[in-house]
Amino acid sequence: MSTQEVTGHGLRVDGLGRRKAVNRLMESLAWVAALIAIAILGVVVFSVARRGLPALNLDLLTKDPIPFSLTNQPQGLANAFVGTIVIVSLATLMALPVGILVAIYLNEFAPAPIRNGVTMILDILNGVPAIVIGIFVFGLFVVGHGQSGWAGAFALACLMLPLVSRSTMEILALVPNSLREASLGLGVARWRTTLSIVLPQSVGGILTGTVLAIARVAGETAPLLFVSSFVGTKTSWNPLHALQSVPVAIFELSESPDPADHARAWAAAFVLLMFILLASLGARWLATRNRRKMMGR
Amino acid sequence: MTSAELTADAARRPFTGRRVQWGDLILQVVAGGAALGVTVLVGLIIWKVVEGARLSIQTYGLGFIFRVAWNPVLGHELYGAGSFIFGTAVTSFFALLLAAPISMGIALYLTELAPAVIRGPVTALVETLAAIPSVVLGLWGILVLGPALRTTIQPWLHDGLGFIPLFGPPSSSGASIFTAIIILAIMILPIVSSISRELFLGVPSELKEGAYGLGVTRWEVVRGVMFPYASGGIAAALILGLGRALGEAIAVTQVIGGGVFIHWNLFSGGDTLASKIAASYQGSTTKLQTASLIYLGLILLVFSLIVNLLAQWIVRRSARKHGIVRGGHA
Numbered sequence: 001m002s003t004q005e006v007t008g009h010g011l012r013v014d015g016l017g018r019r020k021a022v023n024r025l026m027e028s029l030a031w032v033a034a035l036i037a038i039a040i041l042g043v044v045v046f047s048v049a050r051r052g053l054p055a056l057n058l059d060l061l062t063k064d065p066i067p068f069s070l071t072n073q074p075q076g077l078a079n080a081f082v083g084t085i086v087i088v089s090l091a092t093l094m095a096l097p098v099g100i101l102v103a104i105y106l107n108e109f110a111p112a113p114i115r116n117g118v119t120m121i122l123d124i125l126n127g128v129p130a131i132v133i134g135i136f137v138f139g140l141f142v143v144g145h146g147q148s149g150w151a152g153a154f155a156l157a158c159l160m161l162p163l164v165s166r167s168t169m170e171i172l173a174l175v176p177n178s179l180r181e182a183s184l185g186l187g188v189a190r191w192r193t194t195l196s197i198v199l200p201q202s203v204g205g206i207l208t209g210t211v212l213a214i215a216r217v218a219g220e221t222a223p224l225l226f227v228s229s230f231v232g233t234k235t236s237w238n239p240l241h242a243l244q245s246v247p248v249a250i251f252e253l254s255e256s257p258d259p260a261d262h263a264r265a266w267a268a269a270f271v272l273l274m275f276i277l278l279a280s281l282g283a284r285w286l287a288t289r290n291r292r293k294m295m296g297r
Numbered sequence: 298m299t300s301a302e303l304t305a306d307a308a309r310r311p312f313t314g315r316r317v318q319w320g321d322l323i324l325q326v327v328a329g330g331a332a333l334g335v336t337v338l339v340g341l342i343i344w345k346v347v348e349g350a351r352l353s354i355q356t357y358g359l360g361f362i363f364r365v366a367w368n369p370v371l372g373h374e375l376y377g378a379g380s381f382i383f384g385t386a387v388t389s390f391f392a393l394l395l396a397a398p399i400s401m402g403i404a405l406y407l408t409e410l411a412p413a414v415i416r417g418p419v420t421a422l423v424e425t426l427a428a429i430p431s432v433v434l435g436l437w438g439i440l441v442l443g444p445a446l447r448t449t450i451q452p453w454l455h456d457g458l459g460f461i462p463l464f465g466p467p468s469s470s471g472a473s474i475f476t477a478i479i480i481l482a483i484m485i486l487p488i489v490s491s492i493s494r495e496l497f498l499g500v501p502s503e504l505k506e507g508a509y510g511l512g513v514t515r516w517e518v519v520r521g522v523m524f525p526y527a528s529g530g531i532a533a534a535l536i537l538g539l540g541r542a543l544g545e546a547i548a549v550t551q552v553i554g555g556g557v558f559i560h561w562n563l564f565s566g567g568d569t570l571a572s573k574i575a576a577s578y579q580g581s582t583t584k585l586q587t588a589s590l591i592y593l594g595l596i597l598l599v600f601s602l603i604v605n606l607l608a609q610w611i612v613r614r615s616a617r618k619h620g621i622v623r624g625g626h627a
Contacts, residue, residue, distance in 0.1 A: 023514035030410055033402025034419060037490070040483055041426045047441050048433060098331045105328035118332050120609060121339050127537075127605035128342060128598065129544025131571050135594040139345040158342075161335065191324040219430025221547040222571075225578040247432045247547075254436045254551055262440060269433045280428045284421060 045273065052270025055263040060271070065233045065264075077268050079235045083149065083243030087228065088218050090153035090239060091160055096210060098157075099164030100199075106165075107172040108194050119169075126162035133158050134223040142227050149239030152228030156220060160213040167209025171202040204290035208283045215279035219272060221247035246272050343598065350595045352588035361592060367557040367573075369586050376589035378570065378596055383559045385569040385600075388474060388549065389542040392481035397535055400486055404493035405519060420494070427487035435551030438480045443471030443552055451475065451564045465562030472554030475563040477572075480548050485538035492534035496527040529615025533608040540604040544597065546571035570597045 063076035102122070106115045137155040141148070175198050183193040224245055231244040246268055253265035347354075353361065353376065364377025407420055451467040458464045467473070500523050508518045524531070554566025555576060568576070570593045581587045 019514050019517065023516040026516040026519070027410060030402040030406040033399045034406040034411070034423075036399055037403050037423045037426060037486055038419065040486075041422055041429075044429060044434065044437050047437050051440075098334065101328040101331035102335055105325070105332045109325050109328060110332065114332075118336060121336050123609060124602065124605050125335065125339050125342075127540055127544075127601055128339075129546065129571060129601055131544065131546035131574050132342070132346065132594050132598045132601070135349060135574070135591055136342045136345045139349040139591070140341070143349075158338065161338075165335070189318075189320050191320040194324065215428060219432060221430075221432045222575055225575060229578065247430060250432050250436055251547060251551070254432075254439055265436055269436050272430060273433050276428050276430060277425060280425060281421075 045277075048266060048270050048273055051263070051266035052268075055267035056270060057267075060264065060267050064235055067233050075264075077244075077246070077249050077264060079231070079233060080244040080246045080249035080268065081271075082235050082237060083228070083231070084218060084245045084247075086237055086239055086243055087149055087152045087156060087224070087245055088214060090150065091156035091217060092210065092214060094153060094157035095160035095164055095213070099161050100168050100206060102161075102165045103168035103172055104194060104199070107169050108190075108198065122162040122165050125158070126166070128158075129222075130159060130220055131222040131225075134226045137223065138226040147226075147228050147230055147242035149228055149241065149243040152224045152243065152245065153239065155223035155227055156217040159217050159220060159223065163213040163216060164206075164209055167212070168202065168206050171205025171209070172198065174205070175201045204286060204293070208287045208290065211279050211283040211286070215276045215283070218279075219247055219276055221245075221251050224248050225251075346591060346595050346598055349591035350588055352584055353592040354588075356585060357589075357592075361589070362596065365557065365559055369582065371583070374583065374585055376586065376592075378593055380557050380559050381568050381570045381573050381593060382596065384474065384553070384567040385543055385571070385597075387563075387567070388477050388481055388553075388569055389539055391478045391563070392485055392542045393535060393539055395478065395482040396485040396489060396538060399482075400489035400493055400534075400538075401531075403486070403490040404497055407490075407494050408497040409515060409519070420491075423487050424491055426483070427491075431484065431545060431548040432551075434480055434483065435548035438476055438548060438552040439472065442479065443473070443476045445471075446476055446479070447471040447473070447564075455564065462561040463563050465560075465564055467564040468554060468566055470554060470566075472552055472566055473564050474553060474567045477549045477553040477567075477569070478563065480552055481542045481545060484545060484548070485542055488541055489534045489538040492537065493527070493531055496530040496534070497523055499530075500526045526619075529611050529618065533611040533615075536604055536608040536611070540601055540608070543569075543600050543604065544571055546575040550575040570594075570600075 059074040060076040060078075061081055062078055063074055064078050066073055066075045102118070106118055110118070133155050137151050137158070141151040141154065179197055179201065180193055183197045184190065188197070225248065228242045228245065229248050231242045236243060250265045250268050250272070253261040253268070256262070256265075357364070357376065361377050362382065363379050364375075365379035365383075366375045366377040367380070368375045403423055407416060407423075411419060447467045447470075451464075451473075454464045455466060504522050504526065505518055508522045513521065549569055549572040553568060553572050555568050555572075556566040557568065560567075574590050574593055574597075577586075577590055581590060
């Protein structure tokens with residue numbers, strides 16, 4: 001009995017040392033894991049900046065590319081930047097109102113089973129791979145009609161819709177019910193309560209969600225390959241024709257064997273990355289400010 | 298206000314009532330129509346993809362799924378998804394294998410170890426990783442990461458562990474399945490770690506404090522209390538990460554090199570379902586080839602639907618187990 005106790009005791013002391021060592025090992029591994037993630041971000045951003053910045057100049061934003069250029073004429077990707085602005089703006093105009101309406105319906109009107117069902121469908125839509133959205137829009141609009149900026153905008157809108165809806169739903173759920181009840185109690189109709197009491201309370205949150213959705217789709221290449229990629233080299237603002245876009249241009253230039261093309265790809269990637277990082281950080285800042293405002297109320 | 302005015306006011310009320318109801322009705326119909334539209338949209342996606350693939354489905358049937366072939370030469374046309382499904386499975390599996398422990402480590406660091414001052418900034422940085430567009434990550438993968446791997450880690454693994462078929466001779470270009478795995482792992486990392494972080498934050502502190510009170514170490518609390526409590530959610534997070542890896546087209550197309558064969562050498566080229574579709578967007582010459590590409594898209598769509606529904610089901614089941622409804626995927 002006593003010997004057992006001693007060995008037991010001895011084992012425990014031994015075990016404690018080992019357990020502490022295991023704990024230390026695991027803690028340092030977690031530390032290393034966090035370091036890996038930050039290092040990857042640093043290396044990618046640094047690589048893009050180091051190669052993109054030297055190639056970055058005003059010509060990139062203002063001059064069109066020159067096909068098969070043998071001379072060293074200055075050329076840029078103006079057509080891609082203009083195309084991305086047109087396509088992403090149209091996509092936002094399509095997705096934003098529909099996304100907000102869906103969220104209003106689900107949060108303010110729908111009975112629980114419908115709300116759960118449609119929320120599930122939004123999650124499914126969010127999980128459809130971007131390239132499949134491209135195939136879908138190809139079959140819907142491009143077959144028989146040809147590529148267009150509209151088709152590209154619709155494809156991006158399909159990706160934005162669930163993002164806008166889900167973030168709007170989350171923010172609508174944060175609006176205190178006492179506000180709705182106070183308004184309804186004063187005899188204000190439900191639709192007016194929704195549009196002039198609930199919605200204005202959520203504007204900040206909706207804006208955050210929209211900026212994040214724009215940042216997400218501005219860098220999407222896959223859905224545009226099939227619906228807006230066979231383009232000329234002239235800048236065009238007309239969405240009835242296929243428009244070039246920054247991600248598609250980077251994709252095509254990255255497959256090229258010419259180092260000059262790579263340089264332009266890096267420069268465009270740098271501009272795109274900076275836009276997306278600033279938009280994400282801006283949205284994050286908006287969100288914290290907004291949350292503080294709502295808490296303070 | 299006189300009583301006559303009050304009566305008049307009361308008499309008017311049904312009218313205002315009715316007018317107000319019209320407003321309610323309009324908003325409900327418009328907003329409900331939008332919600333119906335989303336449902337129709339998902340149905341339309343499935344229908345259009347099936348319709349686009351019909352010619353190939355009729356020609357090859359289900360045999361398409363397992364056949365290893367992609368021959369667009371006119372007169373000898375033969376298509377199959379076998380090698381692409383294999384490529385998708387291999388890249389997604391190894392990317393998940395690589396990303397899962399690192400994501401767990403990040404989530405644990407952010408919830409348990411990080412000093413309060415750097416917790417916020419590090420969380421923001423990890424989530425910023427998710428914001429990098431795949432085409433930029435692919436550009437970096439093909440021009441920086443691929444060549445670097447080919448001259449460092451790949452020969453090193455090949456020399457040391459070359460007897461394992463996974464570590465064969467490196468390809469000449471640097472484009473390889475291995476590069477694709479690393480790029481996919483980078484994409485999965487922020488998704489899995491941010492969901493896991495929220496799960497770990499949701500572990501009731503009574504449970505953790507109870508365990509600490511028994512004198513166990515921090516790792517033992519993590520292993521014995523936090524992992525079991527969050528296991529369902531972690532599984533769902535990993536499955537969502539898998540869904541991301543399955544569907545990624547652009548970055549994989551840029552770095553994987555291409556090819557229609559089944560082999561176990563990670564350092565050689567291949568293709569996934571998504572990367573094959575993205576790589577062939579310009580080259581399709583016949584209707585059968587286009588339909589076959591869309592058939593690949595249909596298989597991808599089915600995979601992603603299964604993965605998505607599975608994750609939702611797990612989340613719902615574990616929420617019921619803990620008697621709570623979590624935000625996000627309730």
